[in-house]
Amino acid sequence: MQTFKSSFLQTLQERGFIHQCSDFEGVDALALKGELIAYVGYDCTAASLHIGNLLSIMMLHHLQASGNKPITLMGGGTTRVGDPSGKDETRKLLTVEQINDNKNSIKQVFSKLLTFGDGKTDCIMLDNADWLTKLNYIDMLRDIGRHFSVNRMLSMDSVKLRLERDQEMSFIEFNYMILQAYDFVELARNYGCNLQMGGSDQWGNIINGVDLGRRMKNKEVEAHQLYALTTPLLTTASGAKMGKTASGAVWLNADMFSAYDYWQFWRNTEDADVARFLKLFTLLPMDEIAKLEALQGADINNAKIRLATEATALIHGTDAANQAADTARKTFEQGIVATNLPTFEYPRAEIIGMGVLDAFRITQLCASNGEARRLIAGGGLSVNSVSVTSHTHILSETDIVESFVKLSFGKKKNALLKAI
RNA sequence: GGGGGAGUGUCCCGAGUGGCAAAGGGGGCGGACUGUAAAUCCGCUGGCUACGCCUUCGUAGGUUCGAGUCCUACCUCCCCCA
Numbered sequence: 001m002q003t004f005k006s007s008f009l010q011t012l013q014e015r016g017f018i019h020q021c022s023d024f025e026g027v028d029a030l031a032l033k034g035e036l037i038a039y040v041g042y043d044c045t046a047a048s049l050h051i052g053n054l055l056s057i058m059m060l061h062h063l064q065a066s067g068n069k070p071i072t073l074m075g076g077g078t079t080r081v082g083d084p085s086g087k088d089e090t091r092k093l094l095t096v097e098q099i100n101d102n103k104n105s106i107k108q109v110f111s112k113l114l115t116f117g118d119g120k121t122d123c124i125m126l127d128n129a130d131w132l133t134k135l136n137y138i139d140m141l142r143d144i145g146r147h148f149s150v151n152r153m154l155s156m157d158s159v160k161l162r163l164e165r166d167q168e169m170s171f172i173e174f175n176y177m178i179l180q181a182y183d184f185v186e187l188a189r190n191y192g193c194n195l196q197m198g199g200s201d202q203w204g205n206i207i208n209g210v211d212l213g214r215r216m217k218n219k220e221v222e223a224h225q226l227y228a229l230t231t232p233l234l235t236t237a238s239g240a241k242m243g244k245t246a247s248g249a250v251w252l253n254a255d256m257f258s259a260y261d262y263w264q265f266w267r268n269t270e271d272a273d274v275a276r277f278l279k280l281f282t283l284l285p286m287d288e289i290a291k292l293e294a295l296q297g298a299d300i301n302n303a304k305i306r307l308a309t310e311a312t313a314l315i316h317g318t319d320a321a322n323q324a325a326d327t328a329r330k331t332f333e334q335g336i337v338a339t340n341l342p343t344f345e346y347p348r349a350e351i352i353g354m355g356v357l358d359a360f361r362i363t364q365l366c367a368s369n370g371e372a373r374r375l376i377a378g379g380g381l382s383v384n385s386v387s388v389t390s391h392t393h394i395l396s397e398t399d400i401v402e403s404f405v406k407l408s409f410g411k412k413k414n415a416l417l418k419a420i
Numbered sequence: 421g422g423g424g425g426a427g428u429g430u431c432c433c434g435a436g437u438g439g440c441a442a443a444g445g446g447g448g449c450g451g452a453c454u455g456u457a458a459a460u461c462c463g464c465u466g467g468c469u470a471c472g473c474c475u476u477c478g479u480a481g482g483u484u485c486g487a488g489u490c491c492u493a494c495c496u497c498c499c500c501c502a
Contacts, residue, residue, distance in 0.1 A: 264456080271457050298455045332456055371449090374464055380450040410450060 006031035008066035014286060015279040017059055019200045022210055022228040027195060030227075031068060034121070038063055038195035038229075039071035039187055041128070041180065044079040044102040045094065048253035049109055051265075052199070054315075055231050055280060059197055060123070061113045070123040071193060072110050073183065074103050077132030081176050083158075083205075103127065109252045112315055124191070128183050135182075144182055147215040148208075153177065156204045177208050184209025185216060188226055195227045203230050252315055259316035260340075263324035264412065266308035274303050282310035331414060341406075341414045348419035351400060356383065356393045363407050363415035375409070382408045 002024055004010050008031040012018050021027060030036045040056040042049060049057075060070040079099050094102075107125065110116075114123040153159060156177065159169060184206070187193035196206045206228040213226040250265050251257040269277055275293040278284060284292075284306075292303040305325065312321035327340055344363050346354075357369045360381060366372040373391045375381045381388045383399055384406050395417075399405050405417040 268456060271455095274457090298457095300457075301455055304455095304457080328456080368467065370467065370470095371465090373470095375450060378450050378463055379452095380464090412456060 004028050006066065008036065008063055008068060011062050011066065012059065015062075016276060017055070017062075017231050017280065019230045019232040020203055020228070021230075022207065023225075026225060027227050027229060030194060031066065034067040036063065036068035036195055037071065037191060037193045038068065038197055039073050039126075039184075039193050040197050041073040041075050041078070041183065042106060043075045043083060044099045044106060046251075047102050047105040048251040048256045049106055050252060051250045051281075052234060054252065055234060056197060056199065057110065057113050058280060059231065061283075064114060064121055064123060067121055069121050070114055071187065071191065072114070072123060072125045073187070074106070074125065074127040074129075076100070076103050076127040076129030078128055078176065078179050078183070080129075081179060082173050083176050083180075105253065109315070126187070126191075128179075128186075131186050132179055132182070140182075143216075144178060144212065147212055148178055148181075156208075158201075158204055177205050180205045181208035181212040184226060185213050188213055188224065192224075193226075194224055195229060197229045197231070200230045200233050203228065206230065254316055254320075259312055259320035260324045260327055262316060263308045263312045263321065263328065266311045267304050267328065268412075269304055269307060271300050274300060274307060277311075278303070278307050282307060282314070284310060341416050343416040343418050345418045345420050348400070348403075351395055351405060351417055351419050352397055354395045356381070356388050356395065357391055359383075359395060359405070359417060360407060360409070363417060365407060365409040365413060365415055380410050 002013075004013060004024070006028050009018075009024070009028050027036065038060070040060060042053060060072065064070050076099060079094065079102075080096065110123070110125065115121075116123045116125065153174070158177065159174065184193070184196050196209055198206055210226045210228050217224075250262065266277070266281075275289065278289045278292060279286070282289075292306055295303050308328075309321045309325045312324055316324075323340065331341070342363070346362075351359075356376070357366075357372045360366040360372045361369060366375065366381075372381065376388050376391045379387050383393075383395070384401060385408065395405060400419050403419045405419075406414060407417065408414045
C-alpha cells in the first residue's frame with residue numbers, strides 16, 4: 001500500500017479502483033497540481049454502455065471532482081477495426097451507420113456523471129474517427145508503424161492468447177493496438193492529455209500508447225510523459241463476471257434496461273460484494289460506507305437497498321431511484337400490487353376466459369407456451385401471488401382485483417394485466 | 421499446390437454404435453431452505469392446436485424402411501509438407 005499526496009489517487013485507492021499504474025509518483029505529482037488530463041476510450045459496439053464501463057466513468061468523475069480534466073473518447077474509428085482484447089473470436093464488423101447510431105445512443109450517459117464545457121476542468125468528448133479515418137496508409141507506416149516491433153506485438157496478451165488457442169486473428173484486428181496507441185499520442189499532442197485509464201484488459205493497449213509517445217518524443221513530436229492507470233476486472237465474490245444477467249448485459253441506457261431492473265440488479269448483490277460496490281459505484285462518503293459495512297446478517301439488506309438506490313440515482317436520477325425502491329418495497333415486503341410494474345391493457349371480457357399460458361405469453365414473462373407449462377409444473381408461476389397448479393387454468397372474474405391481474409414469474413419478475 | 425483433421429441441441433464446452441429430441445458438463449431459469457444474498461439440495465433448460473405432430477447435428481444432394489452417424493459435392497476452420 002502506498003500513500004498518495006493527491007486527493008485523486010487517495011480517493012481511487014481507498015475506493016478500490018486501482019489495479020496497475022505505470023508510474024504512481026508521476027501521476028500523483030500531476031494530480032496534486034491539478035494538471036492531469038486523462039481520457040478513457042469507449043467502444044461503440046453496442047447502443048449503450050454497460051456496468052463494466054461504469055467503473056471507468058466513476059473514475060473520470062473522481063478525476064474531475066479532484067480538480068483535473070477528463071476526456072471521453074468515443075471509438076468511432078477504432079470500433080470499425082475491432083478490439084481483440086479478451087475475445088476468443090473475431091467479432092462481426094459493424095457498419096459505419098451502426099457505429100454512428102451506437103455512438104449517439106451511448107453519449108447520453110456521460111452527462112449524468114460528468115460536467116461538460118469549455119472550462120479548465122470541464123470534460124470534453126472526442127471521437128477518434130475524426131483523425132483515424134484521415135490517416136494515410138504509407139505515412140502512417142512510416143511515422144507510427146516503424147515504432148512497433150512485431151515481435152513485441154505478438155507477445156501481447158490480446159494476440160498471444162488467440163494464437164495459443166489456434167483462434168483466427170485477422171490483420172485488421174492486429175492493427176487495433178496501433179490505432180489505440182496513436183489515439184493517446186494524438187490526444188497528448190492536441191489536448192495535452194497525459195493519462196489514459198481503462199480496465200485491466202486494456203493495460204497492453206495503454207502501455208503501447210505510452211511507449212509510442214516516448215519513442216516519438218525522441219524524434220519528431222514534442223510530447224510530454226504519458227501515464228497508464230487501470231482498474232481491476234470486475235467479478236462478483238463468487239467469481240462470476242459482473243454485469244451479465246439472463247437477458248444479457250446490464251445496460252446503462254434506460255430504454256434498454258429499466259430503472260427498476262437496474263435497481264433490482266444492485267439489490268441482488270451478494271453479501272460479500274456490498275462494501276466493495278458501495279465504494280466503487282456510489283458517491284457516499286467513506287465513513288458512511290463504513291457504517292453500512294458493519295451491518296450483519298439480515299441487516300445487510302439495508303445496505304443493499306442503499307446501494308441500489310444510490311447507484312440507480314446516479315444513472316437514472318433520484319426520482320426514478322426512489323420510485324424503484326418504492327415499487328420493490330410494495331411488491332416484496334407488502335405484497336401489494338404496485339401499479340408501475342409492466343402493465344398490459346386488455347378488455348375485461350378478453351381477460352375473463354383467457355388461458356394462463358396465453359396470459360403469461362402476452363405479458364412477455366414467458367417466451368413460449370412450453371416454457372409456461374414447464375414453469376407451472378415446477379411451481380414457478382403465480383396469479384395474484386397464488387401458485388398456478390394447472391396449465392389449463394382459465395382466468396375468471398375473481399382473478400381481477402380492482403381491475404388488475406398480477407402475474408408473477410418466480411419471485412422477482414412481475415407484470416400486470418389491466419382490465420379496461 | 422499435396423496430405424491429414426474438425427464443424428453437434430442458435431448461450432458455451434462436448435459424447436455420439438444407422439432407430440436420436442440426441443449422453444455428460446458449465447451457464448441460465450424455477451422450487452426448497454433463507455434475508456429479494458451466498459452455499460446446499462431438487463426440477464427444468466427445441467416448437468405446437470400436445471398420450472400426437474413439426475423443426476433441429478456446417479450447406480446442398482444421394483444411399484436406406486430409417487441418416488448426426490454411410491456416399492458425393494461445396495463452404496469454413498485447424499495441423500503437417502511445399
